[in-house]
Amino acid sequence: MKKANRFYKYMAFFRLRFVMGLQYRTAALAGIATQFAWGFMEISMFLAFERADPAAFPMTFGQLASYEWLQQAFLAFFMAWLMEGELFDTITSGSVAYELCRPIGLYEMWFARSLAKRLSAGLLRCLPILVVAALLPDPWKLHAPMSPVTGAWFVVTLIMGLLVTVALCIIIYMLTFFTISPAGMRMIFAFAAEFFQGAVIPLPFFLAPMQRVMEYLPFAAMQNVPMRVYSGQLAGVELFRAAGLQLFWLAALTGIGKALCAKAMQKTTVQGG
Amino acid sequence: MIAKKNDRNISGLRLYIHYVSLHLRSVMQYKASFLITVVGQFLVTFNMFLGVYFLFDRFGSVEGFSYQEVLLCFSLMLTEYTLGESIARGFDSFDSMVRQGEFDRVLTRPRSDILQVLGSRIELTRVGRLIQAAVMFIYGVTRSGVTWNAWRVITVILMLLGGTALFCGIFLLFASICFYTLEGLEFMNILTDGAREYGKYPVNIYGRRMMQFCTFVIPYALVQYYPLLVLLGRTDRNWYGLLPLGGLLFLLPCGALWKLGVRHYQSAGS
Amino acid sequence: MIVMRDICKTYQVARRNAGLGEAVRSFFRREYDTVTALYQVSFTIHDGETVGYIGPNGAGKSTTIKILSGILTPDSGECLVDGRTPWKNRIDHVAQIGVVFGQRSQLWWDVPVADSFELLRDIYSIPTALYKSNLDELTELLSLGELLRTPTRQLSLGQRMRCELAASLLHSPRILFLDEPTIGLDAVSKIAVREFIVKLNQTYGTTVILTTHDMQDIEAITKRIILIGKGRILLDGGLEDIRCGGEDIDRTVAALYRSYEI
Numbered sequence: 001m002k003k004a005n006r007f008y009k010y011m012a013f014f015r016l017r018f019v020m021g022l023q024y025r026t027a028a029l030a031g032i033a034t035q036f037a038w039g040f041m042e043i044s045m046f047l048a049f050e051r052a053d054p055a056a057f058p059m060t061f062g063q064l065a066s067y068e069w070l071q072q073a074f075l076a077f078f079m080a081w082l083m084e085g086e087l088f089d090t091i092t093s094g095s096v097a098y099e100l101c102r103p104i105g106l107y108e109m110w111f112a113r114s115l116a117k118r119l120s121a122g123l124l125r126c127l128p129i130l131v132v133a134a135l136l137p138d139p140w141k142l143h144a145p146m147s148p149v150t151g152a153w154f155v156v157t158l159i160m161g162l163l164v165t166v167a168l169c170i171i172i173y174m175l176t177f178f179t180i181s182p183a184g185m186r187m188i189f190a191f192a193a194e195f196f197q198g199a200v201i202p203l204p205f206f207l208a209p210m211q212r213v214m215e216y217l218p219f220a221a222m223q224n225v226p227m228r229v230y231s232g233q234l235a236g237v238e239l240f241r242a243a244g245l246q247l248f249w250l251a252a253l254t255g256i257g258k259a260l261c262a263k264a265m266q267k268t269t270v271q272g273g
Numbered sequence: 274m275i276a277k278k279n280d281r282n283i284s285g286l287r288l289y290i291h292y293v294s295l296h297l298r299s300v301m302q303y304k305a306s307f308l309i310t311v312v313g314q315f316l317v318t319f320n321m322f323l324g325v326y327f328l329f330d331r332f333g334s335v336e337g338f339s340y341q342e343v344l345l346c347f348s349l350m351l352t353e354y355t356l357g358e359s360i361a362r363g364f365d366s367f368d369s370m371v372r373q374g375e376f377d378r379v380l381t382r383p384r385s386d387i388l389q390v391l392g393s394r395i396e397l398t399r400v401g402r403l404i405q406a407a408v409m410f411i412y413g414v415t416r417s418g419v420t421w422n423a424w425r426v427i428t429v430i431l432m433l434l435g436g437t438a439l440f441c442g443i444f445l446l447f448a449s450i451c452f453y454t455l456e457g458l459e460f461m462n463i464l465t466d467g468a469r470e471y472g473k474y475p476v477n478i479y480g481r482r483m484m485q486f487c488t489f490v491i492p493y494a495l496v497q498y499y500p501l502l503v504l505l506g507r508t509d510r511n512w513y514g515l516l517p518l519g520g521l522l523f524l525l526p527c528g529a530l531w532k533l534g535v536r537h538y539q540s541a542g543s
Numbered sequence: 544m545i546v547m548r549d550i551c552k553t554y555q556v557a558r559r560n561a562g563l564g565e566a567v568r569s570f571f572r573r574e575y576d577t578v579t580a581l582y583q584v585s586f587t588i589h590d591g592e593t594v595g596y597i598g599p600n601g602a603g604k605s606t607t608i609k610i611l612s613g614i615l616t617p618d619s620g621e622c623l624v625d626g627r628t629p630w631k632n633r634i635d636h637v638a639q640i641g642v643v644f645g646q647r648s649q650l651w652w653d654v655p656v657a658d659s660f661e662l663l664r665d666i667y668s669i670p671t672a673l674y675k676s677n678l679d680e681l682t683e684l685l686s687l688g689e690l691l692r693t694p695t696r697q698l699s700l701g702q703r704m705r706c707e708l709a710a711s712l713l714h715s716p717r718i719l720f721l722d723e724p725t726i727g728l729d730a731v732s733k734i735a736v737r738e739f740i741v742k743l744n745q746t747y748g749t750t751v752i753l754t755t756h757d758m759q760d761i762e763a764i765t766k767r768i769i770l771i772g773k774g775r776i777l778l779d780g781g782l783e784d785i786r787c788g789g790e791d792i793d794r795t796v797a798a799l800y801r802s803y804e805i
Binding site for chain 2: 026027029030031033034037038041044045047048049051052053056058181183184187188190191194195200201205206207
C-alpha cells in the first residue's frame with residue numbers, strides 16, 4: 001500500500017513532463033530535424049575518413065551508421081549537458097530547505113525528476129528518428145539488431161546506461177553543496193562525460209591501449225555499452241563484462257550519491273540552525 | 274528641462290564602444306564566474322579538437338587534406354564563428370529579448386534597432402575559444418607548408434571578415450524568425466552550431482550535395498573551402514580568394530528579413 | 544497633441560486545454576483564437592494634460608501605450624502624436640517621449656546607476672550642458688544622491704523606480720508614458736513618485752499618460768480618466784464627473800466596471 005503510494009508520487013513527475021513535452025510540438029519537430037542533420041553530417045564525415053583508409057576503420061560501416069543514429073535518437077538519455085538548472089539554483093539559493101519538507105527522500109526525488117526529464121525527452125524523439133533512419137539506403141541505414149536476443153540486451157543495457165547517467169548527474173548536483181563554483185564543476189563533468197562515453201567519437205576509434213582504459217571508466221557505462229551491444233560489437237563474454245560493469249557502476253554511483261546526499265543534508269541543517 | 278533639437282548625434286560607433294565598456298564593467302563584477310565560463314567555453318571546443326586529433330591519428334588524412342591543413346581550416350572557421358557569436362550574441366539570444374519584453378525598450382529609443390540589439394549583449398567569455406583557435410592557426414600555418422604571399426594574406430583576412438559576417442547574418446536570420454514564432458527555434462542550431470561543429474573539415478568531405486548547399490544556400494563554402502584551396506596552393510583560380518566577400522553580401526537579404534520582421538513585431542505579454 | 548482615431552488591433556493566440564489527452568490532441572491539431580485587443584479606439588489628448596488610462600487586466604491598456612510609443616503597429620486606424628505617426632516615424636517620435644514600464648527595468652543590473660544614465664546620454668545624444676542640468680535637477684527632485692553610485696541590483700524597488708523615472712526623463716521628453724509605475728512600491732515610495740509626477744507636469748507642462756490599478760495614483764495625479772474594457776473606450780471624462788460626490792474612488796471604479804460588465 002505504502003509502496004504503491006510512493007510509486008504514484010513518482011509517476012506524477014513523468015506525467016507532468018510528458019504533458020509539457022507534448023505542448024511544445026514545434027520544439028519536438030525542430031529537435032528531430034536537428035538530430036537528423038547531425039546524424040547525416042557525422043556519417044558523411046566518417047564516410048570521408050573511411051575512403052581515406054578503409055583498413056583503419058575499426059568496425060563495419062553499418063555498425064558505425066547504427067551507432068550514430070542510436071546516439072541521435074537517445075541523445076536526451078545520455079547528453080551530459082542536460083542538467084536541471086533549477087536544481088542548481090535551489091541549492092545555491094538555499095531554498096533546498098523547502099524540498100526537505102516534502103514527504104519523499106531528496107535523493108529519490110531528484111533521481112525520479114532527472115530520470116523523468118531524460119526519459120520523456122528521449123522517448124518523444126527517438127521513435128521518428130529510429131523509423132526514418134531504418135528506411136534510409138546504405139550506407140546511411142540504421143540496421144536491425146542481429147537477433148531478438150541482441151535487441152533485448154540492447155534494451156537492458158540502454159536502461160542501465162540511462163540509470164548510470166542519472167546517478168552520475170545527481171553526484172554533480174550533490175557536489176554543488178560542497179563547492180563554490182557549481183558552474184565550473186558542471187562544465188568539467190560535461191566535457192569529460194562527452195569525451196569518455198564516446199559521444200565525440202566512438203571508443204573503438206581511439207588507440208587500443210587508451211580504449212582499454214576508457215572501457216573501465218563509469219562514463220563508458222553510459223551510451224558506449226548499449227550502442228555497441230546493438231550492432232553486435234559487444235557480444236558473448238564482452239557483453240557480460242560490459243553489462244556487469246554497468247551494474248557495478250550503477251551500484252557504486254548510487255551509493256556515493258546517497259552518502260553525499262546524507263552529508264549535504266547534515267550540512268544544510270547545521271547551517272540552517 | 275527644455276527640449277532642444279540636437280544637431281549633433283553621437284556616432285553609432287561611439288555608442289557601440291560605450292556598450293562594450295559597460296559590458297566589461299558588468300563582467301568585472303563577477304571575475305571568478307567569468308574566468309570559469311571562459312575555461313568552460315574552451316573545454317567545449319577542446320573536445321572538438323580531440324575528436325579531430327584522434328581521427329587523424331588513425332586515418333592519417335581525409336580527402337587528401339593533412340592534419341595540419343585541417344587544423345588551419347578548423348582554426349579559421351572557429352575564429353569566424355566565435356567572433357560572429359560574440360558580436361551578434363544579441364541576435365543569438367533574441368528569443369529571450371522578445372520574451373522578456375526587452376525589445377519593447379529598444380523600440381522606444383531613437384536609435385537603430387540593430388545597433389541597440391548588438392549592444393545589448395556582447396559575449397566576452399569567448400576569449401578561451403579565440404586563444405585555442407590562435408594556437409591551432411599558428412600550428413597549422415607553420416606545419417602545413419603554406420608559402421605566404423600578399424594575395425594569400427589578403428585571402429586570410431577576407432576569410433575572417435566574410436566568415437564573421439556570414440555568422441552574424443545567420444544569427445540575424447534567427448532573430449528575424451523570432452518575430453514570427455518563438456517555437457521550434459532549435460532548428461536554427463543546424464546552421465549555427467552545425468557549422469561550428471562540422472565546419473572544422475573542408476566542406477567537400479561531406480559530399481557533392483552538401484557542397485551545393487554550402488555554396489548556393491548558406492554560403493559557408495565561399496568563406497571556407499574555396500579560399501582554403503588558394504591558401505594551400507591547390508588551385509590556379511586565385512580569384513577564389515575573393516569569394517569570402519559573399520559572406521558580406523549574405524548580410525543584405527538577412528537585413529531585409531529583419532526589417533520585415535520588425536514591422537510584424539507583436540510585443541509579448543501585457 | 545495626441546490623436547487616436549479608430550485604432551484596431553487583434554492578436555492570434557494558440558488555444559490550450561489542460562490534461563494529457565488534450566495535450567496529445569493539440570500536438571496534432573492546434574487551434575487559434577483571434578483576440579481583439581483594441582476596437583475602434585479614439586481619443587484626443589492635449590499638451591500638458593494628465594490622463595489616467597484605466598481598465599481591468601487584459602482590457603487593452605498596454606496595447607494602447609505600446610501603439611502610442613511606437614512599439615506596436617495597429618491593424619487599422621490613425622494615430623498622430625505631435626503630427627507624427629509613431630510606427631512610421633519611430634526614431635523622430637521616440638526622441639520626444641519617455642516610457643516607464645513599472646515591471647521592467649531599463650537600468651543595467653551590475654553597474655552603478657550613473658553608468659546607465661551616461662549610456663542614455665549617448666543614446667539620446669543629449670548635449671553635455673543639458674544632460675548635466677537635467678541630471679542635477681532630477682537628482683534633487685527624486686533625492687537620488689547616493690543612489691547614482693550604487694549598482695542597480697543593490698537598490699530597493701522604491702529606489703529603483705525613482706531611478707527609472709529619472710532615466711526616462713534625462714532627454715526632456717514632452718510626453719511621459721507610465722505603465723503601472725507604483726506596482727509593488729511601499730507607501731512612502733508611492734507618495735514620492737506621485738508627488739514627483741505632479742510637480743513635473745506643473746513645472747514643465749509634460750503630458751502624462753498613466754495606466755495603473757491603483758486608484759489613489761489616479762486621484763493624486765490625473766485630472767482626466769479614460770476607461771477601457773474589452774478593447775473599447777467606455778468612458779472619457781473628468782475625475783469629478785465620474786465620482787459624483789465624495790464617494791470612495793475604489794468603490795466608484797468597481798461600480799463602473801460592474802455597470803459595463805467588464
